[in-house]
Amino acid sequence: LKFISASPPSSMDMCIIENGVDYRGTVAKTARGRTCQEWSSQRPHSHDYFTPTTHPRAGLEKNYCRNPDGDVNGPWCYTTDPRKGEFLAALSPQQ
Numbered sequence: 001l002k003f004i005s006a007s008p009p010s011s012m013d014m015c016i017i018e019n020g021v022d023y024r025g026t027v028a029k030t031a032r033g034r035t036c037q038e039w040s041s042q043r044p045h046s047h048d049y050f051t052p053t054t055h056p057r058a059g060l061e062k063n064y065c066r067n068p069d070g071d072v073n074g075p076w077c078y079t080t081d082p083r084k085g086e087f088l089a090a091l092s093p094q095q
Helices: none
Strands: 076-078 086-088
Touching: none
Parallel strands: none
Antiparallel strands: 076 086
């Protein structure tokens, strides 16, 4: 079952507030410029817990930086670099 919002994201959804758990922007790169892996993909990094299926309301449909676990450091992603697992997003509090 896929969660579909009845309205487009508000401008507040595009900003990081507190730990960014509600961030729904489109940044898909880490602070070091690595491309984010799609949350539904198991390559190059296999992960079972944070997927669109396990967290249908967390905005994990693409490869955008998200914070499904409420990490105090803010939105993050798995990377497409097989040598580097998860990284913080290339975001500032203004994004």
